[in-house]
Amino acid sequence: MTNPPRILVIEDDTSIRRFLKIVIESGGHTMLEAERGRAGIERTATDAPDLVILDLGLPDMDGKSVIASIREWSQVPILVLSVRDGEAEKISALDAGADDYVTKPFATGELLARVRALLRKRSSIPTDVSEIVSGPLRIDLAAHKVTLNGKDTQLTRKEFAVLALLARHAGRLVAHKQLLTTIWGAAHANDAHYLRIAIGNIRDKLGDDAADPRYIITEPGVGYRLVTE
Amino acid sequence: MTNPPRILVIEDDTSIRRFLKIVIESGGHTMLEAERGRAGIERTATDAPDLVILDLGLPDMDGKSVIASIREWSQVPILVLSVRDGEAEKISALDAGADDYVTKPFATGELLARVRALLRKRSSIPTDVSEIVSGPLRIDLAAHKVTLNGKDTQLTRKEFAVLALLARHAGRLVAHKQLLTTIWGAAHANDAHYLRIAIGNIRDKLGDDAADPRYIITEPGVGYRLVTE
């Protein structure tokens, strides 16, 4: 990651937010903010932060629901802030898909350590390489070029964007919402339509068959995945 | 947890207590003792053990009351010892807030496995939640992929969700209600139907047999459990 990691804090208490901002920026990260669960979910979609810090005691939504919502389409690391002795809530948050937790009040050193640990996990996924090779596919991000078995393939901008995003997460599932918000913008987060057409065109140009795919696999109701190896 | 986990055993029978002491300490844990329900509740408060093992047949209090008392203020995992065929008592104990049960007479290996599973729950700062390995089963949450002995297994969304939730609690009992509310939503908390079909399909795809299960164990009237080891 060349740019400083962007951390989204979902927290209703202003003073805690202010405090976190100091801590996080002292750690060399950038902080985004949301005051409500709903808004936090949306910013996660639109801004694609590298990490989400979530307070469990939000006024509008139960923390577990926020986590579940995000986990439907994103694998971004989630660090939970819970009050001390909120044992049950903490555990259910982890079950819902959170990655770690810190109990309030927390030491700034501990918080930053947890943050770094989660970011490190994430950074193993290369995002800033200029060329992605996946089997017979070669995707040159800078030149906007795709070659299949050495032969040039002409993709449109959207088609290329879709394939590139899949390639960045080669082998992993990429959710509809993630593709749509990244490429078409948050306003079209639910237009899975677009995606089907783009995928269809890509498959066409790569000589792939939807019924028996060699490159792009459909994960029904969830998203798509680029085959590795 | 840096120190050895401390386990409180609430049991009136001296010979069983002595036996448990050997088993528990052989597992690398420390054992505290109480002979009566009342005393057990108090020691839970004063000594804050990491796990409570509770015999249901105490002379001074009914087991359900002991659990309810503890649950008023503590979320410490409670493992219940019940006599065989005490089905109803067992279920009501779980309803009252117990986490798991073992029927007497019990195998020492099984008891320790349950103890470890419950202790893991408390100390669970997941190192890498994106992949859960349980025996020959490998569940990749990010990729939405399940491999059995290295071979890919195609699960539907619901099937995957069920298996993933069981895997998060590997070795522990997961109640019907928890599975249903988490995956199907609160509205279907009583449609155990759905669950049976999903479990049936999963077992089918994993080559598991309901009558002699290797992976998913049915806990009648209560829930399911994913085998560990």
Add this chain to the structure above:
DNA sequence: GCATTTCCTTACGCTCGCTTTACGCCAATT
């Protein structure tokens, strides 16, 4: 400004997963 490419829209058939319904089995209860 015009030609061409690219994208959005609309439409439709189809597959597959979820729900529903039904039934047999076993064990515990009477």
Add this chain to the structure above:
DNA sequence: AATTGGCGTAAAGCGAGCGTAAGGAAATGC
């Protein structure tokens, strides 16, 4: 023995989601 409830399986219906096609709008490139 008869009954009941929980579990497991089978199978059918249905609807959501997927894939494809084609025409028109919009953006791009010259």
